[in-house]
Amino acid sequence: MSTSFLLAVGGFFIMAGGGLPIAFAMFAAAIAYLFMSGQDVGLIAEQSLNGLFGSFVLLAVPLFILAANFMNAGTVTDRLLTFCVALVGRFRGGLAQVNVVASLIFSGMSGSAIADAAGIGRIIIDMMRKDGRYPAGYAAALTAASSVIGPVIPPSIPMVLYALISGSSIGYLFLGGIVPGLLIGATLMVFNAWTARRRNFHTDEVVPLKALPVITFRAFPALMLPVILLAGIYGGVTTPTEAAAVAAAYALLLAAFVYRAMSWRQFHELVLGSARSTAVIGMIIAAALVFNYLVASENIPGIVAESLAGLDIPPVLFLIAVNLLFLALGCLFDATTLLLVVVPLFLPTVAALGIDPVHFGVVIVINIMVGLITPPYGVLLFVINAVTDIPLKDIIREIWPFMGVLLAALLVMILFPQIVLFLPELFGYR
DSSP, X not given: OOHHHHHHHHHHHHHHHTTOOHHHHHHHHHHHHHHHHTXXXXXXXXXXXXXXXXXXXXXHHHHHHHHHHHHTSTHHHHHHHHHHHHHHTTSBTXXXXXXXXXXXXXXXXXXXXXXXXXXXXXHHHHHHHGGGSSOHHHHHHHHHHHHTTTTTSSSOHHHHHHHHHHOOOHHHHHHHHHHHHHHHHHHHHHHHHHHHHHTTOOBOOOOOGGGHHHHHHHHHXXXXXXXXXXXXXXXXXXXXXXXXXXXXXXXXXXIIIISOOOOHHHHHHHHHHHHHHHHHXXXXXXXXXXHHHHHHHTTHHHHHHHHHHHTTOOHHHHHHHHHHHHHHHHTTSOXXXXXXXXXXXXHXXXXXXXXXXXXXXXXXXXXXXXXXXXXXXXXXXXXXXXXXXXXXXXXXXXXXXXXXXXXXXXHHHHHOTHHHHHHHHHTTOO
């Protein structure tokens, strides 16, 4: 490892820690490295443009963002929430269970934990806090924990990015996330039920069973979006990128014409917001592609692989060690940076140890999502604090039990790979 590379990495951490946006910090570190090593600074533009415009997979990212924004418009969200309340709101702690079920359903539309927390999460928190039914900190912590499901159940923007850097199939990664996502949801619901009895939470108003068919019918078109998405991919009709385009078009048709929940002004705002989100992610991806070039030119992945291979580490122990590292890094860096910059360092070792890349990808994505709620710097904690004004200390006080539940589920997935690989293998993987 050269001195210029170490200085560039050190500069990156100093700039990022000082508050400079991650993308700008990576670009600045790359420029410094190229100057110090006597290479052409024009490589930055070459690597960025080749990476961004040479990948058909990346087109799925803005399309999934657009589909999620369209689905969050107007009455679409209200209909889905009403369906969730009718389904599980009748139990003790029912609104808490609605929180989890809503995340399971919306995860099939957004692919983003932050989008779920800031959108549907804010609405459910307000419902839970009404008349003092639930402590504000508990409602916020549960919302943060259930938002983790968003990028696990397809579609998943982080899994698209993992496919980009690993060469894995997006379709099999999406399949691999379904059972783990449902497991996380079930685990949170069991914990909710136990907590509701222990803390004597409010029993919510019961929706009559005779009203359930009408409520389901009103929500049915929205509930079909994940079905259309997955059927297109696994039926061989569309590629994942084409399926993202179909999802965006269906969401627009639904919000604008079926539910009539979108005006021209809202359409303009949603498209503009999607463009801004895409630009932010695009900048980080471009910077990460340049940074990955620096890492590859220094042969860092090969050095890491050789060092770990020499230690003769069992695959399970390696997975646990890497997951502990990512839990620590998840407190400091956003998911996109970790996926595009740090994960590639370990891929050669993953291959050398015979660890399945789909299993590794799904586990790492879940790990990084848990990092989003890890105090004191978990991004989702700040997002929920910003949209609800619930004090951060109250959220952090309530988040620890949920962290324990999520980490226990993650450990089970590490120890039993078939939880991830069952559906991919059912559809012909390997």
